[in-house]
Amino acid sequence: MPAGLDQLDEPLVEHSQRERLLNAMARSCAKKGYGATTIADVCEGAGVSRATFYELFKDKEDCFHASMEVALADAMGRIVAVYSPDKPWATMVRDAAAAFLELLASRPTFARMALVEAPASGERAFELYASGKRVLQSLLERGRDDPVEERAIPSTAGRAALSAAESLIVGQILAGNTARLRELLPDIVYITTVPYLGQEEALRQARAAEKVAVPADG
């Protein structure tokens, strides 16, 4: 288990002040960025007093970290849920990518926090972001049909493919196209499978992904 994801199963208490603060933090970051967000913004967004904020969190960074932690645990849970040893590897990659895109498209606030704000908002948040990425990477590299040793592909191929997909996704988020992220599925299937399956098969998988009905939320 990568560092940073081992304490993530804390359940969300519905409508608690803590949950409201966590959501308000995510909303404010999506709107004006982590740097410009103030504790006053978060308290106001949550309808919670400053005193209560400081009972629950040490500072702004602490609150951001907690917000990211809860959201990330939920996200990773959904993505890892598609993994099954019975599925062909390419199908598993496609389903994980579809689940990820669906999650981001349906929750733009989380999308922005996890992929735009967290990597640039201090060491603790970065570590969470990095741990999420490592989970996705191990998912991508696990259970390949083809033993990688047989080809001279570099050990960084999986990480590179994930960065490629991430860059495309972040570009769409920054351009305000978060709702259309699902359309990227074929391209992401191609870039994540081509180092392992070769071009012909990766293109076939990408074309098949065009027809995939994106599973409904949840």
Place this chain on the structure above:
Amino acid sequence: MPAAGGQKRERWRPPRGRHRLPPEVIARSQRERLLEAAIRVVAAKGYAATTVADLTREAGISRTTFYAMFDDKEGCFLAAYDGIVDALVRRVATAYEGEDEWPQRARAGLAALLEALTEEPEVARLALVDVGSAGPAAQRRFRAAMQRLTPFFDEGRDFAPGGRNLPANTSRMAIGAVTGLIADELTEERAEDLPRLLSDVLFATLVPYIGPEAAAREVGEKER
């Protein structure tokens, strides 16, 4: 590292007081000094902690002069950032155009990029990592900068036999793979190891266009 306020600098400055240099020469030199200062200060302190006062002190210019050139810290940082990117893209383009076949062009361009980033690790970090924390405008600037590499990658499409059938976003994704691998090294403070990353970034560049077997062959070619 930014020098302390009163310290003597070796860099040439126009003499104080009355002199005969044309005003546009003085203005250009002040602007250049300011942009260089912005890179040094932001690289050392981070963007958020940097103030306009830091910039004017480091550049040895007055506040009035600063505001005659830029509206705010962000405008100054973005101008400095554009300067870095221009220099990087020029260097990549020169190396790239010195070769004939696309895989060799890609290799030369990537080698030049890694070399330039290794020479100035602080600039490299600023260009690829810290820019993310400098606000949405800087992040969009970063994306735009990356896309300036697109023509070099798009040629892979013409080179590859099945290039027309590749996903429309192939070049964007390949650029993301390369910059992601480089940013990972810089985040781990391993700028001095960047030249060794060449085979990995070359593979990441080639694989979507020509597939893993051919990409691995190209990577292996000059290594042995």
